Amino acid sequence: MQTTIKGLGVDIAPITRITKLVARYEREILNLLFTASEINQCQAASNSHQYYAICFATKEAVGKALGTGIVGIAWNEIEANIIDNKLTIHLYGEASSQAKKRDIQKWLASWFHWDDHVLVHVLALGNGMTNDQ
16 A cells, blocks of 8 residues: 655744753653653753754644644644764653544654754555545
8 A cells, every 4th residue: 555645744943942941941841742752852851942843843733733732732742862973752641542533653853953943744645545635
């Protein structure tokens, strides 16, 4: 069976804005936005502010690819992992349920940064035809 694109999402996040957001809140509040794994990964990175911005933009891009936005989905149900500059996505809870409803089986993600911004691009992939074909 052929793989089809089930959704596409793109988001741009200003690193400075995300830096201010992270600096403003204690970890217990950040846990509502980011998973523990994301927080640990970002804190350990030499460019932690850029990593936080990538994680934030990934959540927005995945919401767009799901076709729901972040409505009804907790921010920490979408997890971005950055290992050796490769971005992978893991979904939990309602985000995972929404992906299953849309027969999304795999995510392809990429990111890059320039000046004070990061851009994240995600493709949601599944088998067969899309719902509107």
